[in-house]
Amino acid sequence: MDQAEQVPKPVRKRTSNACDACRARKVKCFREGSSCRACLELGLSCTQNAPRRRRGPPNSYVQAQNQLRSPTGPSVTSPSIYSESPSELSLNVLDQLGPSTLIRQIIDDWFQLIHSVAPILHRGHFLRRLSDGDASHDPEFCGLVISICAATVASLKRRSSSHYGAVALDRGVELINGNRLLETGQSFTLEWCQAKYNLGVACGAGRGLDNQSSFRYLSEAVMGVKYLIYYKLPNMSIWEQQLVRRLYWMIFAGLCMEMFGRPYIGLLTPQDNIQTLRPLDLTDTELDPHFPGHSPWHGDTMSYIPGLNHLSNLFLLWHSSQQTHNSTPTGLQEHINLVQRALDDLPAELRWRGGLSRPPRSNFGTDVQIANLYITQLHIRSNLLEQLDRLTKGQSDHATSQNIIEQRQRIVEDSLEILSHMPRETLEANGHSLVPKIRDIGSALLDEVRAGENPGIVSEQARVDLVRLLERLETLDFRPEFGYA
Incomplete structure (x- = not known):
């Protein structure tokens, strides 16, 4: 046995003080030198700048x-x-x-x-x-x-x-x-x-x-x-x-x-x-x-029931997509299209207008509903798209695979558009439901980046968007136990 074979392989150790990116995604952080494994794979700067909770007297x-x-x-x-x-x-x-x-x-x-x-x-x-x-x-x-x-x-x-x-x-x-x-x-x-x-x-x-x-x-x-x-x-x-x-x-x-x-x-x-x-x-x-x-x-003069009924329609479409006769590539793609069109007939005060001014009847409550409706729609589309990707993995042609990648890219870009233009207070009113949805959308993008099966402009853009999504998620995902967002 030569000397090279006698040297034991380094053991990857999980650090007890995760980096900022891993903490934002709530995943295990494995340190490899000055950077963790996830940051090395994604080409991110592995930092630990976010403040940790200091020890002190017990809280109230x-x-x-x-x-x-x-x-x-x-x-x-x-x-x-x-x-x-x-x-x-x-x-x-x-x-x-x-x-x-x-x-x-x-x-x-x-x-x-x-x-x-x-x-x-x-x-x-x-x-x-x-x-x-x-x-x-x-x-x-x-x-x-x-x-x-x-x-x-x-x-x-x-x-x-x-x-x-x-x-x-x-x-x-x-x-x-x-x-x-x-x-x-x-x-x-x-x-x-x-x-x-x-x-x-x-x-x-x-x-x-x-x-x-x-x-x-x-x-x-x-x-x-x-x-x-x-x-x-x-x-x-x-x-x-x-x-x-x-x-x-x-x-x-x-x-x-x-x-x-x-x-x-x-x-x-x-x-x-x-x-x-x-x-x-x-x-x-x-x-x-x-x-x-x-x-x-x-709420005395504004009804929030149209938003509730449209939200129900989105979840009814997802529920329908999970029935056995619909859980096929064709059925899933049809439901993705239906979900994408489900918000076309929203009343004016519930329509996403980017950075444009809001209609006269809009208020903080309708803005909260807008964030909830559109992020939910994007999350359901992302979920169905991942199901479609798993069903067609190894069986689809290049055009089908490219179509899935492009659909995922549009979902992420639309998510970033909403997260970038909506005030933090509006997003936080939905915080307990928005954060898991954004994290789920990001995890699909992370899988694409890690797979490395689709080199080129799309994958490079996916890497950039993942970094932006992590930054927005870190701002939105407030955790009092760490004393920071």
Whole structure:
């Protein structure tokens, strides 16, 4: 054995301090000298310039948790929240979540920033119950209030880090479960379903799409909404019927996270009449004029239901594409074309105009919907395109392969166009759903660059676009544990 054979091969080590690019994509970082493997392959500058979280005294949430666990502190796992009268809470659970002014600020942020992409509450009804103190004696309504706070702090991560203090997702879940706020009803109610949906979204945004609690909460929301539609809908008020229909489609959109490998729970069944389940295009004032909000609000005069219905159409097309008879190269390409045309008939206030001025009826809420609609459309096209690529791999001719590459290129360029021109605040209102979609689009582009099977202008452009996409993703993907975006 010669000397060369006796020298052991260097072992690639995973570093505990990932570079900026790998952290942005949340992938393993393997160091090879002064650069990591991924940066070497992509021709990127391997840097570690983004600030890391400094060690120091525990934050306010940790301090609050320690106080609650101390022998003298209040307990959140008390066996019952009820006094001898089951209709009254024996303690104000909301006080354990945070100051009333802070809770009201979070709720206002939900209606101002999130409602347009999740119009599942009637603001006037909700604020009237909140101001009447119903959360102090109605466990289900108290659970709904906490679930809204949990969904808001988990979705608006940058704002949560600077504005919401000790109000955190884990704290809200502990209060709901420890005090059994959503386990007291004798039948399914709209508020119970709304709370379960909010918790599913919150756990998915804060803990990851594969979180088991998120899966369970969404499964329970499916069960409750299906029961209300099948057995209770005719006896509900008009505004409740509309909110149930809105919630149905919001859950359906959430369940299509199957695109990320999450199992499909099964909301949509052959028994469901899709057209009768469509919510009407109504503002809050039209929904119930007898319950105005406590102050003027954009949802009083602007309906966000056209955006919800168009979003539902996009996910219905994706759902249709996954049926066995459509999962062929021809079927997938037809659905890609259908998805590409699905937003052609949007109302003026929901059309993407690049850097041009917005129509008179547009507002922050419609801009949030625009980002949601177009990024979702691009993500579904990208997902179907990857399925088509896998089906035709090794069997297609050069023209077909080139067509797939060019379609992917257009998807990435359109994504960058939206990310570059939309204000950060608008994108962050969609943050919990946009970031995984952008990351998924980028991963397909990364695979193309790594494969190296298509040299030339297209691959070189893909490399440039990947760098730009990573930069935008790093700005958008705020992670408080690292103290930076």
